[in-house]
Amino acid sequence: MTRYHHLDRAAQRLQQRSVRLQRLVLGCDVLLGCCGAALLATLLAALAGWTLPSGIFYGILGGLAVSIFAILAWRIQSDTMGALARADKVLGLHAALSTAYEYLQQHATHPFVPALMTVAERYAHRVEARRVLPLQLPPRVWGIPVLIAATLSCSFFHISPWQFDTAHEPEAVPQVAREGQRLEKWGRELEELARREQLDRSMILARQIQQLGQRMQREGGEPGQVTERIATLSQYLQRLQQELRERALMSDSSGTLARDVRMSGKSVKQELRDLLQMLQQDTPARDTAALAEQSVQRLSRQIGQHPQLESLLQSLRSGDLDAARQMLRDVLEQQQATDDGEHLDRARRALEYSTRSIQRHSQGETSAGRSRPQPDASGQSPLEMGDEGMSSEQMSGMEDFQAPGAEDGVGSAHTTRQQAEVALRESEQPVSNVEVPSGEGPMRMSYIRSLPLPNEAQVPVENTVTQYQHAAEEVVAQEQIPRVYREHIKQYFLSLGIMK
Amino acid sequence: MTDIEAQVTQFGEDFRRVRSEIAKVIVGHADVIEGLLICLLCGGHALLEGVPGLGKTLLVKSLGAALHLDFSRIQFTPDLMPADITGTRVVSQDEEGHRYFEFQQGPIFSNIVLADEINRATPKTQSALLEAMQEQTVTIAGVEYKLHLPFLVLATQNPLEMDGTYPLPEAQLDRFFLKLQVTYPSYEDLSEIVDRTTQRQERQPEPILQAAQILEAQQFVRDVPIASHVKNYAIRLVMATHPQTPVASEPVKRYVRYGSSPRGVQSLVLAAKVRALFQGRFHVGFEDLRAVAVPCLQHRLILNFEGEAEGIESTTLVRDILEHLPEQAPR
Numbered sequence: 001m002t003r004y005h006h007l008d009r010a011a012q013r014l015q016q017r018s019v020r021l022q023r024l025v026l027g028c029d030v031l032l033g034c035c036g037a038a039l040l041a042t043l044l045a046a047l048a049g050w051t052l053p054s055g056i057f058y059g060i061l062g063g064l065a066v067s068i069f070a071i072l073a074w075r076i077q078s079d080t081m082g083a084l085a086r087a088d089k090v091l092g093l094h095a096a097l098s099t100a101y102e103y104l105q106q107h108a109t110h111p112f113v114p115a116l117m118t119v120a121e122r123y124a125h126r127v128e129a130r131r132v133l134p135l136q137l138p139p140r141v142w143g144i145p146v147l148i149a150a151t152l153s154c155s156f157f158h159i160s161p162w163q164f165d166t167a168h169e170p171e172a173v174p175q176v177a178r179e180g181q182r183l184e185k186w187g188r189e190l191e192e193l194a195r196r197e198q199l200d201r202s203m204i205l206a207r208q209i210q211q212l213g214q215r216m217q218r219e220g221g222e223p224g225q226v227t228e229r230i231a232t233l234s235q236y237l238q239r240l241q242q243e244l245r246e247r248a249l250m251s252d253s254s255g256t257l258a259r260d261v262r263m264s265g266k267s268v269k270q271e272l273r274d275l276l277q278m279l280q281q282d283t284p285a286r287d288t289a290a291l292a293e294q295s296v297q298r299l300s301r302q303i304g305q306h307p308q309l310e311s312l313l314q315s316l317r318s319g320d321l322d323a324a325r326q327m328l329r330d331v332l333e334q335q336q337a338t339d340d341g342e343h344l345d346r347a348r349r350a351l352e353y354s355t356r357s358i359q360r361h362s363q364g365e366t367s368a369g370r371s372r373p374q375p376d377a378s379g380q381s382p383l384e385m386g387d388e389g390m391s392s393e394q395m396s397g398m399e400d401f402q403a404p405g406a407e408d409g410v411g412s413a414h415t416t417r418q419q420a421e422v423a424l425r426e427s428e429q430p431v432s433n434v435e436v437p438s439g440e441g442p443m444r445m446s447y448i449r450s451l452p453l454p455n456e457a458q459v460p461v462e463n464t465v466t467q468y469q470h471a472a473e474e475v476v477a478q479e480q481i482p483r484v485y486r487e488h489i490k491q492y493f494l495s496l497g498i499m500k
Numbered sequence: 501m502t503d504i505e506a507q508v509t510q511f512g513e514d515f516r517r518v519r520s521e522i523a524k525v526i527v528g529h530a531d532v533i534e535g536l537l538i539c540l541l542c543g544g545h546a547l548l549e550g551v552p553g554l555g556k557t558l559l560v561k562s563l564g565a566a567l568h569l570d571f572s573r574i575q576f577t578p579d580l581m582p583a584d585i586t587g588t589r590v591v592s593q594d595e596e597g598h599r600y601f602e603f604q605q606g607p608i609f610s611n612i613v614l615a616d617e618i619n620r621a622t623p624k625t626q627s628a629l630l631e632a633m634q635e636q637t638v639t640i641a642g643v644e645y646k647l648h649l650p651f652l653v654l655a656t657q658n659p660l661e662m663d664g665t666y667p668l669p670e671a672q673l674d675r676f677f678l679k680l681q682v683t684y685p686s687y688e689d690l691s692e693i694v695d696r697t698t699q700r701q702e703r704q705p706e707p708i709l710q711a712a713q714i715l716e717a718q719q720f721v722r723d724v725p726i727a728s729h730v731k732n733y734a735i736r737l738v739m740a741t742h743p744q745t746p747v748a749s750e751p752v753k754r755y756v757r758y759g760s761s762p763r764g765v766q767s768l769v770l771a772a773k774v775r776a777l778f779q780g781r782f783h784v785g786f787e788d789l790r791a792v793a794v795p796c797l798q799h800r801l802i803l804n805f806e807g808e809a810e811g812i813e814s815t816t817l818v819r820d821i822l823e824h825l826p827e828q829a830p831r
Contacts, residue, residue: 085729085828088785095729095785099783100783103725110723110725111504112725113725115782116503116782116783118502119781120780327713473805476808487809
């Protein structure tokens with residue numbers, strides 16, 4: 001090896017230079033990453049309003065960067081052959097140095113080695129490491145001063161913390177007021193219905209809904225707060241419903257009578273109330289008992305065999321009026337609870353609707369809600385609207401409000417007409433207001449099917465030409481056809497324009 | 501000066517003299533002459549392509565004359581039979597009147613064989629020659645006969661007048677070490693040709709090398725060192741001719757059906773070694789590979805339907821690869 005010290009020293013110089021440059025680039029990259037992390041952390045801290053002790057923070061970051069650099073720099077391996085190959089290229093030595101070095105290292109006994117080394121030694125002392133491996137930093141290094149400047153700017157200039165809700169605040173207040181109006185209106189209607197039906201719990205809740213609506217109109221407030229208030233009221237409502245359910249479980253719920261069946265223009269509940277009133281007298285007249293018995297029989301015929309009505313009839317026949325009265329009171333209480341539950345359910349849906357409306361608006365998705373008809377604008381009272389087949393999602397201003405046992409006629413025909421009208425209104429909307437990007441899309445291929453004309457091809461040309469082209473290609477490739485005709489064949493298939 | 505240096509110097513000197521002797525007769529065509537010498541020193545065969553009248557036959561004759569080697573010429577015609585090339589057994593009679601079969605050698609039993617217009621013979625006859633090229637033996641009636649070494653086949657084919665010809669299939673083309681294009685001479689070369697060929701005395705080449713020297717040179721060539729990164733470049737060059745490899749260029753992907761066989765990289769490295777010695781160097785460099793890439797690879801690329809229809813030349817594709825392939829493999 002000592003005989004070829006020029007090549008050896010040149011290889012060492014190039015190797016050291018190569019490692020040094022690689023470490024320099026690595027250092028720049030680590031510094032770049034460190035500056036990026038510092039800028040990111042400074043920005044995040046400023047936006048989130050955190051106060052970071054800058055000395056500690058930058059100290060940790062610097063220590064981390066130094067550790068990463070030390071680990072990666074230690075792993076950098078010298079590429080002597082690469083450096084020598086580069087020297088060959090830069091100095092135009094026709095791979096003399098790299099070949100000589102490789103053969104000296106790996107095939108030292110090769111007969112050509114002395115000759116190779118003679119030439120390599122001649123060239124090696126001319127190798128200048130700086131010329132072969134000049135200092136060329138990647139352009140990304142320019143990002144370091146930019147990032148440092150940006151970090152310092154962030155530190156000097158005060159950046160106020162990010163306010164997430166400020167963008168929606170001006171619009172939230174009118175929306176809350178509007179929802180307050182709606183809630184107050186629904187509360188009034190609910191109270192009126194509950195009073196008419198003598199539903200105490202519903203009445204209390206309806207008053208509280210009205211109060212909440214008035215408060216929302218008066219105070220406004222942020223959508224989040226309002227939603228919380230509504231949620232609190234909903235929790236109260238759920239507790240009421242839970243109590244009703246527990247009561248229903250304690251009594252025999254199977255005895256609930258159909259409320260929609262009409263009895264000479266009266267509802268079943270009204271009929272039962274009249275019956276109870278008739279039996280309230282301590283000593284009812286004989287014809288009164290007979291009338292009551294007839295009424296119960298008529299009721300049984302209308303709504304079918306019912307165990308409670310059967311028991312009531314037996315009590316009346318046996319003259320046990322106390323038992324009959326008690327039985328009637330139980331049935332009425334059950335009916336009352338059922339109606340109360342349904343009222344509460346509607347109130348719950350109203351509150352849910354308001355919550356969703358406020359949330360949707362605060363998220364900027366109210367465009368669909370605005371396009372729906374408002375309760376006032378529809379021109380119909382919520383009391384007149386049926387609720388069958390309507391989910392709370394479809395509610396636009398509580399159209400599905402309907403009093404249990406409403407007197408003005410319950411019928412599916414009315415509901416169907418209402419749904420039809422809603423559908424009609426929807427169908428009159430523009431076909432689509434969805435915006436789609438225009439431009440090039442996937443190619444659409446359409447095949448026109450028609451009866452083939454006599455004596456014409458039965459198979460479309462698209463289906464056969466590829467097959468024939470492949471066959472022609474194989475025949476042409478096998479050199480079975482003279483070259484002149486091969487060209488004609490290729491040109492023919494090219495002219496069809498269905499090349500792969 | 502070391503032994504190797506002396507040998508390399510001698511090698512260079514000998515072949516410079518051979519070239520100068522050939523140049524007494526042949527004007528121009530320096531690349532073709534170098535290609536023929538490369539084939540000779542690598543133990544390969546060459547396919548010369550050029551229109552008639554460009555001196556292909558004269559070139560081969562002159563090579564034979566400059567090398568002290570036997571020379572024979574076979575004019576390929578559609579009625580040529582394999583036995584016309586390899587030889588056949590004929591009935592002979594000895595002094596006692598006994599008859600016996602005697603093998604009569606065909607024209608292939610020469611050091612340099614000129615297969616003129618090889619594409620005019622039938623594939624059966626072509627195959628007989630190509631088998632001899634590959635194995636350097638001929639088998640007649642179960643008896644194997646060794647051909648004279650060094651054995652060099654120089655086949656010519658005319659790119660025009662293709663009617664009624666049998667172009668060599670790709671598998672047989674692959675057996676030619678190099679494919680050399682004999683181009684039309686320049687104005688100056690034509691002037692020189694006129695001067696030389698219209699005088700009373702035509703110059704003749706003097707024999708320079710014997711067969712044994714050539715065989716020794718063939719072994720010497722194989723010792724020339726090639727660095728691993730230079731060898732990797734040769735491999736990547738050949739890989740780049742395959743359309744399915746990641747290093748393939750866009751034109752290769754579009755117009756090539758099959759790339760070069762492993763024979764391509766063998767011929768590339770061997771030819772580069774000879775060229776390095778011609779240049780007086782003891783090792784192969786990148787430029788040696790680049791210089792021999794076109795004659796080594798052009799006939800080994802099989803174009804697809806689209807490439808042939810659009811008249812793409814395989815030389816263009818090889819030059820495109822050379823232009824775009826980096827010397828060092830990307831890490």
